[in-house]
Amino acid sequence: MNALKVETKEKIIEVAHEVFLEKGLQGARMQEIADKAGINKALLHYYFRSKESLFDAVFEKVIEEVIPEFSKKLQPSSKLEEVIRSFVEFYNNFFQENPQFPQFFFHEIWQNPDKLATFIKGQKNIKPDDIVNNIKKRLPPFYESDYLPQHMISNVMGMCLFPHIARPLFQRIFFGNDEEKYDHFLSERTDFLLTMLAGIELENKDQITDEPEEDF
Amino acid sequence: MNALKVETKEKIIEVAHEVFLEKGLQGARMQEIADKAGINKALLHYYFRSKESLFDAVFEKVIEEVIPEFSKKLQPSSKLEEVIRSFVEFYNNFFQENPQFPQFFFHEIWQNPDKLATFIKGQKNIKPDDIVNNIKKRLPPFYESDYLPQHMISNVMGMCLFPHIARPLFQRIFFGNDEEKYDHFLSERTDFLLTMLAGIELENKDQITDEPEEDF
DNA sequence: GTCTATATGCAGATAGAC
DNA sequence: GTCTATCTGCATATAGAC
Structure with missing residues (x-):
């Protein structure tokens, strides 16, 4: 039956995604994937010739899910605050x-x-040039004009990323390895970042209207 | 000769460091480490019983090099700007x-x-409580007091980390995969971050009547 | 499509001579 | 301490029956 085929294949990709994310390409075992999918290794190789082809299928799906957010939310019409809000909310949540x-x-x-x-x-x-140009036009004054707009993307992404990727370390050092406390820390972070970033923007907006900068 | 022994062992750790950093524990091959050290696998196992014990030796050395910076630079006497400067300079450089x-x-x-x-x-x-308390006392007002000071550490670390860990992606998307341009981007980033952070601090200092320089 | 059984290759680890 | 040669186990991958 065709329905069954599709189900099996999708089940494989689903559990492969889980195992690869946890162990990585090298650390993952085809046996574990087969077990968790409720099939055996032979069938796994029936659907995917090799471990790497299975990995590629998973990786491509993952990329499609995450990378487009980079550009989708950076349309010319968006205001800078909206872009930042959109970024922070999406990635922190993800x-x-x-x-x-x-x-x-x-x-x-x-x-x-x-x-x-x-x-x-x-x-x-994905139109990198458009993204960069759009940001350039909307930079607040403290991002001095001779610095690349890519710095700003790095800032926002980095602030979102860090507490998640560093969790095993950070939770142990600063939260007594308390899962619950750390979850709370992560939950409040979206709010914190948006509040903080909005605050900075405001500070600078006032400055522009009051006293023009000598730079331009 | 004792000198020779030490030399071999240190050579092993040196190249193991290199290989493990590139491939990870699972991806690394004892054969490659032996080759690059100019010895064979048997001798490798003479010095380190197992792959994992070799990995541990490398990992411990790496930790000793990096983690203490977390606390060493956060002495009670340091001003917030100095702490940030010290962090950014060290980690970006590292x-x-x-x-x-x-x-x-x-x-x-x-x-x-x-x-x-x-x-x-x-x-x-490493005294996590001291670190957190020291930061708490020195936070500028836009880090609203009901948010955890750990947010600030995440901000600084994240902004340093991101362009380095995301290099393969970022360099391709935003720098046409030009190594040289990206190196330049990274080089100017320390300056950028210090300038930007100082700028934010200045904005806010105007609003503070006096520095939070109590006790000790 | 799904299984059992098996082949193949390779990586980590050991034996033992020098 | 350092080597050559070898063992062992495991992970990927295939053969072939149902």
């Missing part, structure tokens, strides 16, 4: 629901950057 | 000299958080 994602993703793209490149090229609606 | 470090470190601490805990306990001069 990382909270996929705690293993950051360490998996960054480890794997370092292991095989060229594979990443292939997948990115498949994403037609 | 990541630039050890590009593979972030993806290695965060991947491995997720693979084995308990091992991390053991190593951290070996670091006697």
Whole structure:
């Protein structure tokens, strides 16, 4: 039956996603994936010739889920505050629901950057130049104009990313390894970031209207 | 000769460090380590019973190099600007000299958080409570007091970390995969961050009547 | 499509000579 | 301490029956 085939294949991808995210390409075992999918290794190889082809299927799906957010939310019409809000909300939320994602993703793209490149090229609606130009136009004055707009993306992404990817360390050092406290810390962080970033923007907006900068 | 023994062992740790950082515990091969050290696998096992014991030796050394900076620079006497400057300069510089470090470190601490805990306990001069309290007293007003001071550490660390750990992705999307341009981006980032952070602090200092420089 | 059984290769680890 | 040669186990992958 066709229905059954599809179900099995999707079940495989689902559990493979889980196992690969936890262990990585090298650390994952086909046996474990087969077990969790309720099948055996032979059937696994029936659907996916090799471990790597299975990994690619998972990785491509993951990329499609996350990378497009980079550009989708950076339309020319958006205000800077909206872009930031949108970024922070999406990524903080995503990382909270996929705690293993950051360490998996960054480890794997370092292991095989060229594979990443292939997948990115498949994403037609990413326009890096547009993104950079849009940001450039909307930068608050304290991002001095001779610095690259990419710094700002790094700031926002980095502040979202850090407490998630550093959780095993950070939770132990600063939260007595208390899961619950850390979850609360992560939950309040979206609010904190939006409040803080809005605050900074306000400070600077007032400055512009009152006293013009000598730079321009 | 004792000198020879030490040399071999240190050579092993040196190249193991290199290989583990690039490939991770699971991805690394004892054969490659032996080759790069100019010895064979048997001798490798003579010095280190198992792959994991070799890994531990490397990992412990790495931890000793990086984690103490978390606390060493947060002495009660330091001003907030100095703490931030010190953090940004150290970590940005360290990541630039050890590009593979972030993806290695965060991947491995997720693979084995308990091992991390053991190593951290070996670091006697880490006093998380002191660190948090010291920061709390020095927070500028836009870090509203009902938010945890840990947010601020996450901000500074995250902004330092991101462009390094995300390099394979970021360089491709926003720098046309140009190594040289990206190196320049990273080089100017320390300056950028210090300028930006100082700018924010200044804005807010105007609103403060006097510095939170109580006790000690 | 799904299974049992098996092949193949390789990586970690050991034995033992020098 | 250092080597050559070898063992052992395991993980990926295939053969072939149902």
